[in-house]
Amino acid sequence: MRPLSYGTVKSADICRQQTQLYNKQFQDIYHHRSAIEESHYVFHQGNQLQQQWQAQSDQAVFVIAETGFGSGLNFLTTRQLWQNCSRKPRQLHYISTEQWLLTPAQLNAFYKPWPDLHADLEILNEVFAHNRAGFHNHRIDHDITLTLLLGDATACLKQLTAQIDAWFLDGFTPAKNPDMWSEALFSQVGRLSKPGSTFATFTAASQVRRNLQSVGFEVSKSPGFKGKRERLTGQFKAPLKTDQPQQSWAPTPAATPSPKKITIIGSGIAGLCLAHSAKQNGLHVTLIDRSDKPLAGASGNPYALFMPYLTAKSSPEALFYWRAFESAVRFYPDSVFSSIGVNETTNKSPADDQRLQLPNHLIQHSDQGFYYPGSGYIDTAKLTKQLLAAIDTRLTAEAAGIEQTAQGSWSIINNQHIAIHHCDLLVVAAGIRSLQLLPDLTPFTQARRGQTELYQLSIWPEHLKQIQLNHGYLIPLQDQQQILVGGDHQHVPKKDWFRDCVPDPDKLQLNLNTLKSEQLCATIYRTQHLTTRSGIRCHTLDHLPLCGPLVDEAQFTQDYADLHHGRHWQHYPAAKTRQNLYVLTGLGSRGYTSAPLLAEHLIAMIMNRPLPLEYELTERLHPNRFLYRRLKKPPNITS
Incomplete structure (x- = not known):
């Protein structure tokens, strides 16, 4: 393999x-x-x-x-x-x-x-x-x-x-x-x-x-x-071996002792999928979010694009999303997932495109670019009702910080520096606001603004049966005679990461322009505009999520200070983790595709169950990967 x-x-x-x-x-x-x-x-x-x-x-x-x-x-x-x-x-x-x-x-x-x-x-x-x-x-x-x-x-x-x-x-x-x-x-x-x-x-x-x-x-x-x-x-009869075939910088520790309860910060798609997986594994689930409504942030569009991200050349990113898409198809019931297909328009030549070697049920070549027959969209409102059943306790509060007590448990702190919750096991899954609680991850992440508009059509275009994807996307909702148009836009400066995202009228024209179809644009201009939503998505520098335990950055930097000299990783001690603290963020614009598998993977890690992902992909998702890569680079020499 x-x-x-x-x-x-x-x-x-x-x-x-x-x-x-x-x-x-x-x-x-x-x-x-x-x-x-x-x-x-x-x-x-x-x-x-x-x-x-x-x-x-x-x-x-x-x-x-x-x-x-x-x-x-x-x-x-x-x-x-x-x-x-x-x-x-x-x-x-x-x-x-x-x-x-x-x-x-x-x-x-x-x-x-x-x-x-x-x-x-x-x-x-x-x-x-x-x-x-x-x-x-x-x-x-x-x-x-x-x-x-x-x-x-x-x-x-x-x-x-x-x-x-x-x-x-x-x-x-x-x-x-x-x-x-x-x-x-x-x-x-x-x-x-x-x-x-x-x-x-x-x-x-x-x-x-x-x-x-x-x-x-x-x-x-x-x-x-x-x-x-x-x-x-x-x-x-031999003792359990500790020389797991994993890099010492990327540990995957289980929670200790074996947990009975879990606290999750964030009620986006990542947090809700984590709650579902945790409940399946017998944990009592507490969910904390600043909003009293789930999916109020970047995950909150009424309908979500659901498809794998596949690259022209085989890559860790594409391989992860292939696995994630398969897992999510099994996860989402027919009542919330409509597999109407996705047409991706591209001007790139298909020559040497390794996507053409993939199974036909996953992706096919078309005159306009590529067709994804098994992809479609998620009805997020119906999904939310099903996933909320996994939550035992919901707490509406602003989590402005986290602190570890002398006994090793975790306190969630509000803006007045008052502890609003205490727990033994904590997972931060709050999208871009995860960086407010885990600032050490900030250098390895970025934020992008997304916006969607929902329209009501009086006459339905007969040719509009599949989702249209270019730089933006259009989801046809034929039963309601509605369309959802959306897209990711410019990077968001750090000073605005934790502010409420207000819809921007200028993005309407930008969304329409990305569709590259005069016929579609003309149709939309004659329709009734219903609602607009905007949000800030958290991305990572290598476009893969952050999923796993948090490493003690100061201790790791000290232990691995001479990593740039080229010593083999086996010469270094295992990275010290912050006990019972995990993160799941950086899902970007593919959260509904990746969240079910990531949640299953992280809960399996926490519960000391067999991990559903190969170790090489586990390592690619590890939150410590960026710090490790940074320490591997020789320091800048200045005169």
Whole structure:
């Protein structure tokens, strides 16, 4: 897997051999005829799952990792076992790697002998619907999450941030698929295992046993399944390793101790999505905002453009938004999301444009530029009603500052320097006003003004069916015979960042000019102007959000003062973070696209759950990235 490229994975080369699915590349079958019984015997009993779940029934999550998703059979049998178990942890998180996808026809053929699992094929077809290399996260049930890592197993596991309770080692046989049983792969298995983590596998190959022992597992042999002489099981005895494959400047600490409550400053789309994800993870949510209405700031347009941001060349920004768009499509219900498509007009030549290599359901080339068939707009009022249900306590107050007490908790201070709220765990998600509370981030951010106008049409143009995008955008609301026109405009000077944004009549003409369509402009001029909204959006210098923990800048600057000399990052101590303080801001004009995934990612980090993003993208979003880059540059030499 190469997470920082527009990569995809291929379908498996499969044929039928004696009524079984046979992989031509590895010259091996997927499962024997007694596959369900074998799954229970080898992996469920081999890991003593029911005993582990009962013993850990007071825990928040149990994490299983599998090498080789294959047909998905082990996942489905584990899901059934989980559903039939009365005493268990609150959540099951199942992680699996896979490099070759099965088609719906192949899945139907494989599961034909097991009618009890036919109803679950819809789950697998959804899981296999996308072939983008990298991490894919699926909420299967209210208490089961599946994360599928598409690509080379070892490369995928290197990108994973998680602590595993049990391993299913289930690649094709070691002799035919040695990469799935290599020292490099087992090095990652050892890195990701918790003390006491168990494993089970169908093979008893001596090289597999030695590789497992070399990373800290105690290994035992026991009778194999029906005709197989032996299998391997065991337990991880080495201490949990701290040498995670992450830069020491970009830590991803969980909240300590394990939290039960969370306070979020900001009720824009970032804050509301955080509240939703926090509530799904069992947290009591307090939301603080200066307005008594949610989405009162830059997120508050009545309808929001919803599409990925894809660049002509593969880039971290485009890869993140591809993942975020997929996640958001699953997040937003049909009642709030209208996928009417987006037409982007551009004069740029499509030659060498890597966007043309992306799936057709994501982006297509058109005469005017590009067409995004699955994109559309969000009805923000309907969405707000649904997300507000996650909030337990709402506090309308101006948060002018935050202070950490001697005991480590956080106080939110108003303009009179009076503490209005105290909490143990705090996330700042207040858009541009986040910089008022976290001024150390100011040098790495900028503000841009946005404005929208809503119009009522008396006659609807028949050609106007999709969103029109150039430098500005037009959202057609055909049912109401209304159109929303908007765009981002000039940068806002710092002196105006925290002032109320007043609509500017001059921006009306600017919005119309960006559409580059005389016909549309003429239509709008003959319409009734209903409302105008303006707001200030927070952007970062590299156009990616800030998502993660806050680092102690003074301590970091001292520890990394000689970074510009070129010493390797491993020579430096891990960056010291400000305990239980996190930030989510800098979403710019793509907040409705990125907020659901960012919220899921940050809450997973806080709760010490497996992170839904590859580490290289986690690092690209880390709030400390700009300070690290600044310290890497040699200081200016003056005469």
